[in-house]
Amino acid sequence: MLSKEAEKFLRNLRLELISRGKREKDIQEIEAELRDHLIEAEANGQSVESITGNSVKAYIRSISEELPRNKGFIKYSILLLVYLLGVFIIPDLISGDFELNTSVILYNLAVLIIGTAATIISLKKIVQKYGDSKKTYIGLFLFYAPYMAALVGGQFIIRNHPGIVLAESNFIVNLIIGAILLSIFIIVTLILKQWFLAIFIFLMCLPSVPEIIGKISTGGSILEGESYLIISGIILIAVNITVMGILMYTSKKEDKKISH
Amino acid sequence: MSVSDQMMKGLLDGAILGLISQGETYGYEILEKLKERDFPEISDGSIYPVLLRLSKKGYVQTELKKSDTGGPKRKYYTITDKGLEELAVFRNKWSYLNKGMNNLMRSVEDAK
Structure with missing residues (x-):
């Protein structure tokens, strides 16, 4: 050989x-x-x-x-960047913690541009050097561990140093925008048959659900109209789960048909 | 890229098309035939970008067949009608160019 x-x-x-x-x-x-x-x-x-x-x-x-370039390459690259932006922002919106300020914008831009470029370059270099071996996995861990620490550290910094606040944090507005965006992201990823991406962004938002229920159940401070909006937000999430479930079920059915 | 490199690049396309016109062949065999015929200054790998280019232009067609080395399926090349037309144009231009360049280079040598 x-x-x-x-x-x-x-x-x-x-x-x-x-x-x-x-x-x-x-x-x-x-x-x-x-x-x-x-x-x-x-x-x-x-x-x-x-x-x-x-x-x-x-x-x-x-x-x-x-060799010709894959026609969908640029389109999918842009979609993936938008998806990553969604992964960073939507969970914060759903939990009601999101606040638009200069630090958030700079952080997300840095993660999208520098973080994505660093990930692609590092992955390529590691796989090129070590191929399919244990060293590759060690290399990936050595890259991802500090990278993840930097992401978490960055979140900590921007929460304590928000810079100039462009839009105040508002639980109801955030929840509604978050739920709508989550719906769009899940539906688009499912249409593109990217099941993993749909499940991933949903799971990222899941820890916020007890917080939302908690905030609603405390009642008092929330107006009746606002309660309605929260409920509609939760319904939107429930719809997402149902749509995702139905589409996954039909897709599996189709796969079975093809394999037979 | 130097002037001579550019010239070699263009000529290699015509040379490989000429070889494929003589019968079904594959990458390594094309290289061996080029070397047998003393085609100058060719690095082994340089034939593959040319083959991709010829294929893209529709001058050659390919077919995968079982290899006798036990490796992956081998890609065989044959010339298409469009490739034969292009080869005729190339041969015609080459004969004029060859004649013209020889005349010109002789006069350059005389000037020395």
């Missing part, structure tokens, strides 16, 4: 093409073709350098230039 260097080159090629948004089918085809070439080349005593020349990067770039 192939040498470690050849396998490493093919892995790098695959990762690079994926990160450049190339189509899965094209990636598989070129990888298989180069694998076939390398098997024959190594059997004849040639090395990976015979294919790549002086620069692996330049060679991968020359292959990448000839």
Whole structure:
């Protein structure tokens, strides 16, 4: 079979093409073709350098230039960024803790731009270097542990240093906006058949439910009209669960049909 | 990219198309044939971006067949009608270019 260097080159090629948004089918085809070439080349005593020349990067770039980009790549990248923004904001809205201030804006921008770029670059570097091995998992942990700590630390800082407050925190308004946004996010992710993303954002909001019930049950300070709005918010969440349940059930049914 | 590199890039497309026109073949075999015919300054991997380009333009078609090395299925290339038309144009232009460049380079040598 192939040498470690050849396998490493093919892995790098695959990762690079994926990160450049190339189509899965094209990636598989070129990888298989180069694998076939390398098997024959190594059997004849040639090395990976015979294919790549002086620069692996330049060679991968020359292959990448000839492959069309997946049309949905940019669209899905933008949708994913919007989804991440939703994951950060919606749970706070639902719990009624959300307050629009300069710190929140800066924090979310930093997480979206710097955090996403750092995650993609780090993941790529770690997998390129260690491949499918234990070291990769250790590397991922070493990246994610401080990253998560930074996220939590950042939340702590922005709560204590809100900067300029642009919109005051209001439990009712936050809950309604949060519930509507959550509905939209869940419905869109389900339409795109991204079950995991729908469940994930829902689970992120779930810890807020006892808090909402608590606030409603304390009664007194909440006006009658506002109670109605809270209830409608909860109903919206209940609708989400039902829609999600129905869609998951029908999807599983379809999968079963296909497998038969 | 230097002038000579750009020239080689263009010629390699025509050379590979010419080789594929002679019968069904695959990546490694194309490379071996190029080397047999003393095609200059070619790094082994440079044929694959060319093959992708030829395929994208519809000059060649591909078919996956079982490999005799026991590896993954091998991709075989054959020329299409569009590829044959392009090859005829290439050959025509090449013969003019070859003649013209030889005349020009001879006069450059005479000037020395």
